[in-house]
Amino acid sequence: MVGDKAWGGRIFNGVNMVLLGIIGLVTVLPFIHVFGSSFATAGEIASKKFLLIPTEFTLDAYRYIFSTSTLTRSMLVSIGVTAFGTIWSMLISVLTAYGLSRKDLMGRNWIMFLFVFTMLFNGGMIPTFLAVKETGLLNSYLALIIPVSINVFNMIILKTFFQGLPDALEESAKIDGCNDFGILFRIIIPCSLPAIATISLFYAVTYWNTYMHAILYLSDAAKWPAQVLLRQIIVLASGLSYDNAVYTDVPPPSQAVKMAVIVVATVPVLLVYPFLQKHFAKGALLGSVKA
Amino acid sequence: MNSQLTLSSGKRAHIMRSILKNKWLYLMIFPGLLYILIYKYIPMYGLIISFQNYKSYHGILGSEWVGFEHFERLFGSPDFWMIFSNTIILFALQLLIFFPIPIILALMLNELRSEKYKRTVQTLIYLPHFMSWVIVVSLSFVIFTVDGGIFNSLLEVLGFEKINFLLKEEWFRPMYILQVIWREAGWGTIIFLAAIASVDPQLYEAAKMDGAGRIRQMLNITLPAIKSVIVVLLILKIGDVLELGFEHVYLLLNSTNRQVAEIFDTYVYVTGIHQGQLSYSTAVGFFKGFVGLVLVIGANWLAKKYGEDGIY
Numbered sequence: 001m002v003g004d005k006a007w008g009g010r011i012f013n014g015v016n017m018v019l020l021g022i023i024g025l026v027t028v029l030p031f032i033h034v035f036g037s038s039f040a041t042a043g044e045i046a047s048k049k050f051l052l053i054p055t056e057f058t059l060d061a062y063r064y065i066f067s068t069s070t071l072t073r074s075m076l077v078s079i080g081v082t083a084f085g086t087i088w089s090m091l092i093s094v095l096t097a098y099g100l101s102r103k104d105l106m107g108r109n110w111i112m113f114l115f116v117f118t119m120l121f122n123g124g125m126i127p128t129f130l131a132v133k134e135t136g137l138l139n140s141y142l143a144l145i146i147p148v149s150i151n152v153f154n155m156i157i158l159k160t161f162f163q164g165l166p167d168a169l170e171e172s173a174k175i176d177g178c179n180d181f182g183i184l185f186r187i188i189i190p191c192s193l194p195a196i197a198t199i200s201l202f203y204a205v206t207y208w209n210t211y212m213h214a215i216l217y218l219s220d221a222a223k224w225p226a227q228v229l230l231r232q233i234i235v236l237a238s239g240l241s242y243d244n245a246v247y248t249d250v251p252p253p254s255q256a257v258k259m260a261v262i263v264v265a266t267v268p269v270l271l272v273y274p275f276l277q278k279h280f281a282k283g284a285l286l287g288s289v290k291a
Numbered sequence: 292m293n294s295q296l297t298l299s300s301g302k303r304a305h306i307m308r309s310i311l312k313n314k315w316l317y318l319m320i321f322p323g324l325l326y327i328l329i330y331k332y333i334p335m336y337g338l339i340i341s342f343q344n345y346k347s348y349h350g351i352l353g354s355e356w357v358g359f360e361h362f363e364r365l366f367g368s369p370d371f372w373m374i375f376s377n378t379i380i381l382f383a384l385q386l387l388i389f390f391p392i393p394i395i396l397a398l399m400l401n402e403l404r405s406e407k408y409k410r411t412v413q414t415l416i417y418l419p420h421f422m423s424w425v426i427v428v429s430l431s432f433v434i435f436t437v438d439g440g441i442f443n444s445l446l447e448v449l450g451f452e453k454i455n456f457l458l459k460e461e462w463f464r465p466m467y468i469l470q471v472i473w474r475e476a477g478w479g480t481i482i483f484l485a486a487i488a489s490v491d492p493q494l495y496e497a498a499k500m501d502g503a504g505r506i507r508q509m510l511n512i513t514l515p516a517i518k519s520v521i522v523v524l525l526i527l528k529i530g531d532v533l534e535l536g537f538e539h540v541y542l543l544l545n546s547t548n549r550q551v552a553e554i555f556d557t558y559v560y561v562t563g564i565h566q567g568q569l570s571y572s573t574a575v576g577f578f579k580g581f582v583g584l585v586l587v588i589g590a591n592w593l594a595k596k597y598g599e600d601g602i603y
Binding site for chain 1: 313322327330332347411421422424432434537573579
């Protein structure tokens with residue numbers, strides 16, 4: 001009897017492990033394939049062998065995409081928007097979250113409701129577009145940053161974190177003559193570095209991935225960030241879109257070039273991922289419990 | 292008026308003192324508040340242009356009022372049923388096919404005995420969540436394309452016909468839901484794993500005493516224990532019924548699959564931004580947002596009626 005059970009358990013464990021292993025592998029296979037193909041020669045891709053790692057290694061695709069100024073420029077735009085956007089969003093989110101985390105603040109539930117309500121209902125694309133237009137941001141990089149200053153979900157995660165810090169920290173600082181700004185910047189922020197790092201990385205990934213706002217608010221192609229360019233190269237060049245008429249003068253790039261562009265747009269996220277990964281489970285949890 | 296002012300003057304003084312005491316805190320909140328007022332609440336006010344023939348040089352206050360004309364046009368349009376059913380079908384796919392997957396994955400991950408192996412699998416399956424939809428769709432394009440895509444090459448080697456996954460109408464929905472699963476299934480396990488971690492271990496001990504095997508324990512202890520988390524997430528998901536993600540669908544949309552792919556968001560974009568019908572597309576967006584709000588409130592009411600906590 002007992003032996004039977006142990007056996008059943010072992011089969012269960014084995015099947016479970018193998019299945020999860022396969023799921024994990026299938027998840028990353030597309031990345032490995034694209035990464036490998038981006039270093040392959042045109043001949044090897046054309047011969048249509050199952051390809052994860054090429055036998056002949058070449059940097060031609062990368063040489064080609066960096067030989068034109070288009071990709072380099074859009075990468076610089078993405079880097080700039082990500083850097084400034086993250087700093088701005090963090091500043092304004094931390095200030096708001098800290099203010100709202102203090103229980104003695106009159107009207108704080110009302111203000112909190114104003115923020116949370118925007119998660120349930122919003123004016124939608126066109127009225128928001130008009131607000132962006134009226135504030136003079138159209139066709140400026142600021143249009144990718146200012147209209148998305150705060151992600152309410154991220155702000156709530158920070159607020160929950162601040163609320164979890166002991167009140168004694170604030171009181172002792174107050175006795176030492178700090179005002180609220182002093183308390184926030186000298187005491188609270190240094191004590192909240194894990195939360196701040198997590199949310200910064202959430203914001204950074206969002207800014208790096210920005211696409212919709214770019215096509216909505218930037219009509220000047222010279223200002224496009226990397227994601228928009230990536231889409232131009234891969235989707236539109238295959239002639240598979242609504243507005244393809246506009247861009248058909250570009251010859252479709254080779255498979256390896258497409259792969260290389262995907263790699264270039266992906267690598268920054270892959271680089272921060274290990275740092276991100278340490279903290280995010282906890283961060284995401286705090287937020288979801290509250291929301 | 293006067294008596295009211297004098298009556299409340301004591302209270303007003305108290306309020307003023309309280310505000311002055313926390314003036315720095317209010318100053319901190321001010322930029323954030325200003326941001327949501329300008330970019331969230333003014334657009335909500337801007338929804339009234341869906342009852343007007345909005346002209347930008349007249350502004351919201353000067354434009355001509357037309358009542359429900361734009362809504363009538365929407366409901367009378369042959370496009371309406373196409374968009375409506377496409378939206379509902381994609382939503383149903385999300386609910387029926389996608390929604391259970393993170394729960395099943397979390398249950399499986401929870402049964403892993405090696406902490407290290409569990410962390411490795413998690414690291415791999417969380418990763419796609421951080422990729423933009425552009426990257427997800429681009430990856431699908433290079434993998435599934437007929438000219439040189441690895442998937443079709445594989446089909447060819449195995450002796451099957453090539454399939455044009457990207458242009459065939461009938462492949463749009465499978466591609467859509469596969470991409471959602473690939474990107475979000477792993478990330479979705481986080482919340483369920485946390486809920487599972489908070490289950491009292493004594494329950495498992497007791498079940499083992501009663502002779503319950505691993506699968507029994509999973510079905511009779513773990514699953515009921517995380518039921519309320521499942522319900523909350525289901526409500527949130529239902530609230531998203533019409534928020535299927537403009538980006539994702541827009542990136543997959545083309546003239547050959549429009550009949551199955553056009554949803555409210557993409558329709559708003561095309562009629563509003565491309566065709567400049569600002570009032571009409573705002574009316575479409577308004578209808579969508581309103582239905583979404585009603586659905587969240589309805590789902591929450593249902594959850595409470597059946598004894599769950601709900602979200603508010």
